[in-house]
Amino acid sequence: xxxxxxxxxxxxxxxxxxxxxxxxxxxxxxxxxxxxxxxxxxxxxxxxxxxxxxxxxxxxxxxxxxxxxxxxxxxxxxxxxxxxxxxxxxxxxxxxxxxxxxxxxxxxxxxxxxxxxxxxxxxxxxxxxxxxxxxxxxxxxxxxxxxxxxxxxxxxxxxxxxxxxxxxxxxxxxxxxxxxxxxxxxxxxxxxxxxxxxxxxxxxxxxxxxxxxxxxxxxxxxxxxxxxxxxxxxxxxxxxxxxxxxxxxxxxxxxxxxxxxxxxxxxxxxxxxxxxxxxxxxxxxxxxxxxxxxxxxxxxxxxxxxxxxxxxxxxxxxxxxxxxxxxxxxxxxxxxxxxxxxxxxxxxxxxxxxxxxxxxxxxxxxxxxxxxxxxxxxxxxxxxxxxxxxxxxxxxxxxxxxxxxxxxxxxxxxxxxxxxxxxxxxxxxxxxxxxxxxx
Numbered sequence: 250x251x252x253x254x255x256x257x258x259x260x261x262x263x264x265x266x267x268x269x270x271x272x273x274x275x276x277x278x279x280x281x282x283x284x285x286x287x288x289x290x291x292x293x294x295x296x297x298x299x300x301x302x303x304x305x306x307x308x309x310x311x312x313x314x315x316x317x318x319x320x321x322x323x324x325x326x327x328x329x330x331x332x333x334x335x336x337x338x339x340x341x342x343x344x345x346x347x348x349x350x351x352x353x354x355x356x357x358x359x360x361x362x363x364x365x366x367x368x369x370x371x372x373x374x375x376x377x378x379x380x381x382x383x384x385x386x387x388x389x390x391x392x393x394x395x396x397x398x399x400x401x402x403x404x405x406x407x408x409x410x411x412x413x414x415x416x417x418x419x420x421x422x423x424x425x426x427x428x429x430x431x432x433x434x435x436x437x438x439x440x441x442x443x444x445x446x447x448x449x450x451x452x453x454x455x456x457x458x459x460x461x462x463x464x465x466x467x468x469x470x471x472x473x474x475x476x477x478x479x480x481x482x483x484x485x486x487x488x489x490x491x492x493x494x495x496x497x498x499x500x501x502x503x504x505x506x507x508x509x510x511x512x513x514x515x516x517x518x519x520x521x522x523x524x525x526x527x528x529x530x531x532x533x534x535x536x537x538x539x540x541x542x543x544x545x546x547x548x549x550x551x552x553x554x555x556x557x558x559x560x561x562x563x564x565x566x567x568x569x570x571x572x573x574x575x576x577x578x579x580x581x582x583x584x585x586x587x588x589x590x591x592x593x594x595x596x597x598x599x600x601x602x603x604x605x606x607x608x609x610x611x612x613x614x615x616x617x618x619x620x621x622x623x624x625x626x627x628x629x630x631x632x633x634x635x636x637x638x639x640x641x642x643x644x645x646x647x648x649x650x651x652x653x654x655x656x657x658x659x660x661x662x663x664x665x666x667x668x669x670x671x672x673x674x675x676x677x678x679x680x681x682x683x684x685x686x687x688x
Contacts, residue, residue, distance in 0.1 A: 253409045254283060283406075285322070296326075296351055325357075329346060365403065365405055408462060513529070548586055550648070603674060603679075610661075
């Protein structure tokens with residue numbers, strides 16, 4: 250804990266303004282107490298989000314309100330609406346919503362920093378999960394102590410310490426907190442790492458969190474070095490959505506792949522999950538191909554055209570193509586997305602649905618949207634027009650007719666891939682014998 254305190258003493262100066270994400274749990278309460286005791290004239294704005302998912306959320310919000318009143322700390326709160334969130338909500342969507350709220354507070358209070366209470370054990374868990382699932386160099390590094398933003402920095406000062414040290418600090422200093430009961434449930438992947446893998450690692454080395462921090466920092470050094478080369482190449486070769494291919498094949502393969510991924514980042518700012526390593530390889534293949542004129546269709550209507558020594562990236566409005574396809578092992582749609590059957594999956598978001606064949610009629614089909622289409626959304630009463638769902642999800646009007654809809658043999662709509670699950674979707678704890686994945 251001393252290293253965290255020393256870091257904060259060296260970082261902060263009189264007049265600094267900090268937004269602190271506070272859940273009320275032991276970690277964030279510990280960090281708040283440390284900040285309150287820092288011998289600097291700083292402004293602390295506590296930001297609490299009621300996710301409105303667990304029964305205890307209201308009680309936790311009240312606890313934080315009373316604590317901040319007692320400590321004379323500025324408190325900002327918000328409640329996330331359950332509207333639009335399925336029972337198996339998408340954690341990445343919630344994370345994005347959290348940081349959007351934090352950014353509003355940063356601007357409102359002209360803050361220098363956003364502090365979060367991620368600690369050393371969290372870093373170990375994140376790295377192990379990324380290694381198991383697969384990622385890139387940046388992903389394998391977990392998360393950083395400092396993440397620079399345009400007008401502020403995100404800081405995770407507890408990265409130097411462990412959960413055990415936090416609990417000891419709270420006990421010694423009589424710091425109250427609330428307990429999130431879901432942290433003990435083996436239903437969540439992170440908890441399985443926390444309860445099964447971390448104890449073994451800590452037996453091998455009580456300071457293993459510092460070894461993982463060093464590992465993360467080393468990966469970031471190499472990532473930043475590669476990134477600096479990519480920056481130079483992009484300035485020379487990429488302008489107005491066009492990549493100059495002259496001599497590009499002579500650069501190291503790692504740099505070429507990194508350039509392609511950077512361009513995909515630019516073209517998929519909010520939907521990077523739509524593309525993966527397969528699409529990077531597809532772009533590389535047309536770069537190396539001796540044919541001077543080639544075209545590649547990527548998800549979300551991104552067109553990649555090779556024209557001699559130029560590679561052009563553009564989005565072109567496409568007319569909806571009518572289709573009605575039986576879903577087999579791997580069914581490719583006209584826009585290059587695909588639907589496939591999986592044997593198993595840990596995913597619970599809207600890109601995956603679990604079905605019980607006893608409740609539907611096989612085979613399954615995927616088709617275009619039709620006028621008047623309706624679906625009964627999971628955990629809701631009555632049916633909703635597909636058109637209204639697309640409007641709620643802010644789907645561009647010129648893309649709505651291309652949205653895939655999965656139906657059973659009788660024509661019942663059972664899934665709106667990537668957007669909504671129907672009443673036929675099953676939780677992982679329920680009986681199901683079909684898993685569909687959309688990408």
